[in-house]
Amino acid sequence: MKPLVVKLGGSTAGSNEMQQWIDLLADASLPLVLVPGGGAFADHIRAMQKPLGYSDEAAHDMAILAMDQFGLVVAERSERFRPSMTIRDMEQAWNAGLVPVWLPSTMTRGAPDILRSWRVTSDSLAAWLAGRIGAESLLLIKQATIDPAEMELDTLVARHLVDDYLPRALDDETKLYLAGPESLGSARDVLAASDVPGRLVVREALEEVLGS
Numbered sequence: 729m730k731p732l733v734v735k736l737g738g739s740t741a742g743s744n745e746m747q748q749w750i751d752l753l754a755d756a757s758l759p760l761v762l763v764p765g766g767g768a769f770a771d772h773i774r775a776m777q778k779p780l781g782y783s784d785e786a787a788h789d790m791a792i793l794a795m796d797q798f799g800l801v802v803a804e805r806s807e808r809f810r811p812s813m814t815i816r817d818m819e820q821a822w823n824a825g826l827v828p829v830w831l832p833s834t835m836t837r838g839a840p841d842i843l844r845s846w847r848v849t850s851d852s853l854a855a856w857l858a859g860r861i862g863a864e865s866l867l868l869i870k871q872a873t874i875d876p877a878e879m880e881l882d883t884l885v886a887r888h889l890v891d892d893y894l895p896r897a898l899d900d901e902t903k904l905y906l907a908g909p910e911s912l913g914s915a916r917d918v919l920a921a922s923d924v925p926g927r928l929v930v931r932e933a934l935e936e937v938l939g940s
Contacts, residue, residue: 731759731822732924733863735854738767738798739871745909747805749869752912754806756919759822761861762809762829763854764802769794774846788844789837795850796831803829815861830857843893851890852897859899865924866898867905874908880930895931904929 734753740746753762766773770791777787803809810821812828814835821828832853836842842856851868858866872889884890884906898904907915907926915925 729759729922730862730864731761731818732865732867733763733854733858733861734760734867735763735850735869736765736802737868737870738765738770738794738850740765740869741767741798741801743871745871745912748912749915750802750805752915752919754808754827755916756827758919758922760827761812761818761857762799762802762827763832763850763857764795764799764829765850766791766794767798769797784846785844787846788848791846791849792833792836792853795853796833799829799831818861832857835860845893847891847893848897849891849893852893855894855897855899855902855904858902859897863902865903865905867907867924867926869907869926872908873910874906874927876927879906879927884929898931904931 736746736749740749753760773787773790773794800811803811806827808827809829810826811831812818812821813831818828818830836853842848842853854868855866868890870889878884878887881895881904885892885895889906905924905926906929911925918925
């Protein structure tokens with residue numbers, strides 16, 4: 729079974745839902761890799777950019793380091809979690825029955841297919857990783873109510889629930905799911921059935937606009 733890529737949004741940091749999701753994912757039997765958001769660590773980088781005058785490119789690199797920082801926070805929350813910097817690290821974790829928590833700065837440093845811009849958030853980086861490991865599905869966990877009537881990707885981009893570079897970063901064969909706090913009640917049973925919590929995102933409308 730191909731691993732599921734799960735991005736735990738930095739917006740969940742410090743909330744009850746953060747630990748609930750961590751407990752559920754730590755107990756999952758299907759192979760998965762956990763991608764941390766940047767959270768408050770990335771917010772601080774954004775807030776200090778104007779006072780310190782650094783470029784968007786430098787801010788992008790620092791924001792990825794912020795993901796590393798939140799990843800280290802998450803990795804301490806379960807004995808099954810293992811900080812992982814490379815695909816080899818992930819494979820070793822899966823083989824040992826553990827859950828890798830991706831620290832992205834090593835794999836993404838200097839990658840020519842990653843735009844160094846605030847447009848690229850941990851959403852797009854999770855999609856990039858999904859493509860690198862051939863994942864069939866990507867789950868984005870958000871601290872926001874997900875309206876089942878608004879599951880088109882272009883609507884999610886317009887509402888700023890996902891970044892606007894995600895449609896380009898996401899592989900055509902990767903299914904995209906979105907989950908919020910309302911998905912927690914059924915998530916354990918869904919994961920136990922080796923399925924993906926949350927709601928499937930419809931991509932066709934935006935792909936037509938982009939000419940994909």
